[in-house]
Amino acid sequence: xxYATIKYNDIANGTGVRTSLFxxxxxxxxxxxxxxxxxxxxYGLPYTKEVEDNIIASLNSPFIDxxxxxxxxxxxxxxxxxxxxxxxxxxxxxxxxxxxxxxGYLFDEELLKPSRATTEHTLQMLSLIDVLVDGRFEMDKKxxxxxxxxxxxxxxxxxxxxxxxxxVVLHDVDKW
Numbered sequence: 277x278x279y280a281t282i283k284y285n286d287i288a289n290g291t292g293v294r295t296s297l298f299x300x301x302x303x304x305x306x307x308x309x310x311x312x313x314x315x316x317x318x319y320g321l322p323y324t325k326e327v328e329d330n331i332i333a334s335l336n337s338p339f340i341d342x343x344x345x346x347x348x349x350x351x352x353x354x355x356x357x358x359x360x361x362x363x364x365x366x367x368x369x370x371x372x373x374x375x376x377x378x379x380g381y382l383f384d385e386e387l388l389k390p391s392r393a394t395t396e397h398t399l400q401m402l403s404l405i406d407v408l409v410d411g412r413f414e415m416d417k418k419x420x421x422x423x424x425x426x427x428x429x430x431x432x433x434x435x436x437x438x439x440x441x442x443x444v445v446l447h448d449v450d451k452w
Contacts (some may be wrong), residue, residue, distance in 0.1 A: 277301075277323045277358040280348060284334050289426065290376035290407065291449060292341025295334045299323070299359070303348035303392075304380040308415035310426070314348040323358050331362065335370055342374035342406075351379045351387060356397040362405040374390040375405045376424075380412040383433050384444050407447050408433045423449050 278300035283289075286296040301317035302309075313319055323326070335343060343366050350359055363375060381393045387402060387410075402408070409425050409432050417427035424432060434447040 277355050278318060278320045278322050279327070280311065280320040282327075282331065282334075284341075286344065289344040289346060289378070290342065290374070291374065293339055294344045294376070295331055295344050296344040296346060297331060297353050297362075298346045299350055299352075300349040301352045301355055302347050302380070303352065304349060304412050306380065306413040306415075308418065309413055311393040317348075317352075317354065319348075328365070332365060332369055335366070335373065340373070342370070342376065344378070345405075346378045349380055350377055351381050351393045351398065351401070353393065353395045356395050356401060360397045360401050360404075361363055363401060367404050374407065376407045376409070377401075377405045378409045379409065383408055383410045383431070383435075383438065402435055402439065405435045408435050426428065 280300050283296040286294045289296045298311065298314060300314050300319040305315055315441045316358045326335050345359060368377065381387050386393050387398055409430055411430040414427045414429050419428050432449055434445045435440040437445040
């Protein structure tokens with residue numbers, strides 16, 4: 277897996293202050309994407325153990341609220357093994373910090389059911405994610421006033437409640 281960039285002390289991609297990993301590779305290719313250069317799976321730099329060590333270390337400060345995964349597309353099948361490893365390590369090291377993940381895949385229609393995105397890693401990844409912003413960016417539904425998403429079709433999902441209740445439970449961003 278390659279990654280496009282890592283943003284430390286990021287306040288735009290989830291609640292609080294976060295470390296955000298932008299992975300490379302996306303087959304959605306949404307018109308108007310803010311990160312189109314990351315569509316290419318070969319874009320950026322190789323994701324290595326050293327990179328993962330730096331991400332984990334960056335989260336050690338008490339003012340860092342968690343980790344955010346963006347893209348590209350974190351749920352592209354070829355990105356899932358490396359991200360699952362990162363998520364497991366993150367949750368073991370920082371059980372009280374949160375994971376936000378941004379995906380163009382729909383939680384209930386493409387990640388929980390057989391689809392191009394589902395692999396043997398998908399459910400394990402979801403079990404370690406707190407908040408999922410799902411849905412492809414749609415230019416005709418773009419709204420700059422939205423919190424933590426770009427278009428009105430995108431949902432902010434409380435993943436753990438949704439998995440427990442077996443229905444989509446939206447996350448209230450004003451409560452965190």
